[in-house]
Amino acid sequence: xxxxxxxxxxxxxxxxxxxxxxxxxxxxxxxxxxxxxxxxxxxxxxxxxxxxxxxxxxxxxxxxxxxxxxxxxxxxxxxxxxxxxxxxxxxxxxxxxxxxxxxxxxxxxxxxxxxxxxxxxxxxxxxxxxxxxxxxxxxxxxxxxxxxxxxx
Numbered sequence: 001x002x003x004x005x006x007x008x009x010x011x012x013x014x015x016x017x018x019x020x021x022x023x024x025x026x027x028x029x030x031x032x033x034x035x036x037x038x039x040x041x042x043x044x045x046x047x048x049x050x051x052x053x054x055x056x057x058x059x060x061x062x063x064x065x066x067x068x069x070x071x072x073x074x075x076x077x078x079x080x081x082x083x084x085x086x087x088x089x090x091x092x093x094x095x096x097x098x099x100x101x102x103x104x105x106x107x108x109x110x111x112x113x114x115x116x117x118x119x120x121x122x123x124x125x126x127x128x129x130x131x132x133x134x135x136x137x138x139x140x141x142x143x144x145x146x147x148x149x150x151x152x
Contacts, residue, residue, distance in 0.1 A: 006037055008044055019046055023059065045100045060102050061112055067095050068116040074124065077117070081126060081147050088117050088144030089135050096140045103140055110141040121147045 011019065023041055026034035042059060055061065067073060068091060076094070077087035095113055096103050103109045118128070126147040134143050 006040065008040070011041060011044060011046055016046075045102055056112075060099065060107075060109065063099065064095055064103070064109060064113055065116055067091075067098055068113065068120055070094075073120065077120060077147075078124065081121075081149065084146075086133050086135065086144040086146050087121060088114060088141055089139060091117055092135060092139040092141045092144075105140075114141060114144060118145065121145075125150050 011022075014022065019041060023038055026037045038059075042063070073091050073094060076090040080087045080090045092110075092113065095109075099109070103113070121128075127150050129146045129148050131146045132143050133146055135141055
């Protein structure tokens, strides 16, 4: 089916599993129409999972990775460490703002995001202090690691 055959209402009526199958088929097709359909699903913020942990190749996780490793997140993370704040406290709202209800405990994406932030911090030369803190109200994730600059 072409993207023009799909409406937001029809896509919303599908189960997450059916949407995931449709998305995968569109990805395999690789045509401009299939790409438009994939983008429509993502733009609508529709779940592609059934509430279980999403796979690392899921478009949701790929988008989360892009957000966490963006220049904006790099700068925000460094500033957070300088202020004694967990980097996840500033990156979590970036993820939530883009992914809306597709991001959360229900599909373990907060856990995945925490892993991505840890990878980012190590890449930036920080080390885990061994301390966890509660994140501020408004964050989807509930807790996160504190990081400090490596010495020497």
